[in-house]
Amino acid sequence: MAQSLGELFLVVVFKAVTGFLCLVFRLFAPQRSNLVGKKVPPVSDPLLLLSAKQLASKIRRKEVTSVEAVQAYIDRIQEVNPLLNAVIKDRFDAALQEAAMVDKLIEEETGGEEVLEDRLPLLGVPLSVKESYALQGMPYTGGLASRKDVVATVDAPPVAWLKRAGAIPMGVTNTAEMCMWSESHNRLHGITNNPYDLSRTAGGSSGGEGSLLGGAGAVIGVGSDIGGSIRIPSFFNGIFGHKPTPGVVTSEHQNPPTSGRQEEYISIGPMCRYAEDLLPMLKIMAGPNAHMLHLDTEVNLKKLRFFTIPHDGGSFLVNPVSKELIDIQKKVRPRGEVEEVHFPELRHSIQMWIAYMGLPDDNGKAPQSFAALIGEPGRPVKPLWELLKWMCGRSSHTFAAIGLTLLEIHSSKASPFIIEQKEKLQKAMEELLGSDGVFLYPTHPRVAPITHHPLFRPFDFAYTGVINILGLPATQCPLGLNEEGLPLGVQVVAGKLQDHLTLEVALYLEKAFGGWRKPEAI
Numbered sequence: 391m392a393q394s395l396g397e398l399f400l401v402v403v404f405k406a407v408t409g410f411l412c413l414v415f416r417l418f419a420p421q422r423s424n425l426v427g428k429k430v431p432p433v434s435d436p437l438l439l440l441s442a443k444q445l446a447s448k449i450r451r452k453e454v455t456s457v458e459a460v461q462a463y464i465d466r467i468q469e470v471n472p473l474l475n476a477v478i479k480d481r482f483d484a485a486l487q488e489a490a491m492v493d494k495l496i497e498e499e500t501g502g503e504e505v506l507e508d509r510l511p512l513l514g515v516p517l518s519v520k521e522s523y524a525l526q527g528m529p530y531t532g533g534l535a536s537r538k539d540v541v542a543t544v545d546a547p548p549v550a551w552l553k554r555a556g557a558i559p560m561g562v563t564n565t566a567e568m569c570m571w572s573e574s575h576n577r578l579h580g581i582t583n584n585p586y587d588l589s590r591t592a593g594g595s596s597g598g599e600g601s602l603l604g605g606a607g608a609v610i611g612v613g614s615d616i617g618g619s620i621r622i623p624s625f626f627n628g629i630f631g632h633k634p635t636p637g638v639v640t641s642e643h644q645n646p647p648t649s650g651r652q653e654e655y656i657s658i659g660p661m662c663r664y665a666e667d668l669l670p671m672l673k674i675m676a677g678p679n680a681h682m683l684h685l686d687t688e689v690n691l692k693k694l695r696f697f698t699i700p701h702d703g704g705s706f707l708v709n710p711v712s713k714e715l716i717d718i719q720k721k722v723r724p725r726g727e728v729e730e731v732h733f734p735e736l737r738h739s740i741q742m743w744i745a746y747m748g749l750p751d752d753n754g755k756a757p758q759s760f761a762a763l764i765g766e767p768g769r770p771v772k773p774l775w776e777l778l779k780w781m782c783g784r785s786s787h788t789f790a791a792i793g794l795t796l797l798e799i800h801s802s803k804a805s806p807f808i809i810e811q812k813e814k815l816q817k818a819m820e821e822l823l824g825s826d827g828v829f830l831y832p833t834h835p836r837v838a839p840i841t842h843h844p845l846f847r848p849f850d851f852a853y854t855g856v857i858n859i860l861g862l863p864a865t866q867c868p869l870g871l872n873e874e875g876l877p878l879g880v881q882v883v884a885g886k887l888q889d890h891l892t893l894e895v896a897l898y899l900e901k902a903f904g905g906w907r908k909p910e911a912i
Contacts, residue, residue: 422841425589429875429909430470430605437462441664442515442610442671446556449514450503452496456489456514456558463516463560467607473588476602478521478579479529480561488558489514511670513556518608520596521562522569523658524643525549528559532645533567533576535786536766546643548658548675549612555674560608563598567791568646568763569614572622572844572851574598575788581841584626585909586876590838593623599661600627604877605909610667612675614644616656617743618833618854621866621881624661626838628877629906630896631661631866632668633857635887638679639672650757651749655858665900668865669893683887689894696728697822697829702856703737707849709835718869718878719830724898731822731829735815739856740849742812745804746859761795771795790845797848816860823862823885828895830880831857833866837876857883865892867899871907 433439437459440448448454464482471477492514499506506513519525522532524542531537545553553559567576574597575581582597584590585605592601596613600623603611613620615633624631639658641648648656660671673680698719701711722728750756761770764787771787773795779785780792823829832853844850857864862883869878882899884891899905 422589425583426587428473428588430473430585432910433466433606433908435462435466438466438606438609440609442512442662442667443664445609446507446512446515449492450496450506456492457486459514460485460489460516460558460560463608467560467602470585470605470607473583474585474592474601474605474607475580475582476563476592476598476605476607477518477561478564478598481528481559482561485516485558485560492556492558510556512552512610512674515557516609517552517557517559518599518602518611519549519559519562520565520599520611520613522565522595522645523549523612523614524645525559525562528562530645531578532569533565533578534764534766535577536768538578542643544643547640547677551674551677552612552671557610563602563611565596565598566594567788568760569595569616569619570760570794571595571788571790572618572848573790573841574601574623575790577786577788583841584838586628586838586871587874589840590876591626591841591844593626593838595619596661597623600624600629600631603627603629603661603663604906606663609663610671611661612658613661614641614656614658615854615858616652617858618851620657620659620661621833621854621864622851624866625833625868625877625879628868628871628879629661629663630665630668630868630900632659632672632889632893633657633864634659634672634676634889635683635863636858636861638682638889639675640677640679646763650747650751650755652747652757654861655746657858663906665867665893665896665905668896669890672889672893684890687890689890691724691894691898693826694724694891695827696724697731697827698722698728699731699733699736699829699831701832702739702852703732703734705737705740705852707740708852709847709850711832711835712837714872715832715835715837715878719832719880722830722869722880722899722902724895728830733815733818735811735818736856738808738811739852741808742815742859743852743855745808746812749804760791760798764791764795773799793845793848812859819860819862820885823888825885825888826891828882828884828891831883833879833881837872837878854881857881861886863887863889863892865896867896868906869899869903875909877907
């Protein structure tokens with residue numbers, strides 16, 4: 391009874407706050423109807439259609455120079471970025487210089503192609519990086535206006551390791567304001583568009599990465615995920631994205647930093663157009679922790695146990711999963727036997743995410759509030775005052791960020807019921823998966839929505855967020871396009887530290903469903 395009253399109160403608060411915000415937004419937000427149905431231009435350069443693994447091989451064999459590869463991506467970024475607004479700062483001149491050094495190194499190498507492949511597996515391959523992740527000399531703002539002059543003085547470790555493996559960073563990409571929204575929009579750099587339909591969202595918070603990759607402006611990229619920020623933009627933009635088991639890839643030098651127990655739920659991982667690039671990228675990004683995973687273990691799909699969970703059971707805070715996504719998930723049958731399972735606890739996914747994200751650390755220190763994060767370096771933001779400023783065009787924050795601070799006021803502490811539901815779900819998942827099980831689960835209840843429409847259903851990230859709280863690895867895999875030419879997809883989830891299983895399934899799904907599709911192809 392107490393839980394029913396608690397849910398009723400949450401429904402009333404949710405509907406009141408979101409209803410008010412949506413009304414304000416409809417009255418004051420600009421329209422974008424002129425972008426409906428428009429896509430990025432077709433891909434004309436065949437170099438853009440090679441995986442990073444294929445491109446690196448051609449560069450090592452001198453079939454193509456790194457300068458040619460980098461220039462091809464520069465040309466593509468210059469072609470699509472005015473439409474996408476994905477890259478917020480490039481380093482093209484430096485990238486060309488580094489590519490020339492790669493070509494010189496290859497000319498002088500006497501050890502042969504195998505030596506180069508072992509030492510520098512990504513030699514000469516262009517790379518993009520989410521702007522909230524430190525890339526030396528590049529903006530490091532997290533989309534916060536008060537940080538507009540902040541530049542990274544070091545590389546985040548996984549970025550440094552990718553560079554050490556030979557990758558060449560092309561620039562940094564747009565994010566949500568302080569990485570806490572399902573669209574990549576901030577007052578510093580504007581909003582990022584979807585290459586399959588410019589009127590639709592690219593997702594967040596790694597939406598700049600997703601958009602650039604989906605539009606063939608990059609081949610591999612770096613994203614971060616604490617509630618779906620790799621998987622949702624990967625889904626919306628028709629690419630692969632892997633959220634590793636937490637704690638394997640360090641989040642050092644990421645902005646905003648984690649607090650409370652959030653380090654247990656955040657993951658840094660690879661985003662790419664081709665499934666074969668996921669594993670080598672993850673191996674590099676994990677650095678000294680790569681041994682924690684089983685990335686060199688051969689996986690036999692015939693020996694895996696496959697499960698499918700079609701929906702969360704009907705949360706009142708989340709959109710129902712669309713028929714087209716349920717139907718495409720049913721078509722995923724890696725070995726003909728996929729058992730459908732249901733967990734009633736999933737109905738409370740968003741409450742679990744909110745509760746656990748707010749838990750204090752082992753020393754009793756609570757996580758920093760979002761109002762404090764976006765208020766730096768001053769005092770925490772006052773939501774109602776900031777909303778009034780936004781309506782007058784005077785706020786330095788996005789509508790979504792202000793809305794989150796309003797919702798934050800009404801978020802309650804973790805109830806014993808929600809803690810119990812999470813612990814039951816955790817135990818059930820561990821028993822289900824073991825070391826040889828994977829399950830399919832929707833990445834999002836809808837294909838990429840019209841820009842700003844996530845404001846009307848802010849908790850639709852529950853399908854990815856609950857996987858963060860459970861600490862499980864997950865790979866978002868594209869499953870073709872729908873009748874409107876928008877990407878379909880599914881996330882593949884395995885037990886802790888069993889990342890190699892989902893990566894192997896991603897390779898299978900790429901073959902079965904075609905993987906990334908060019909935006910112009912319907």
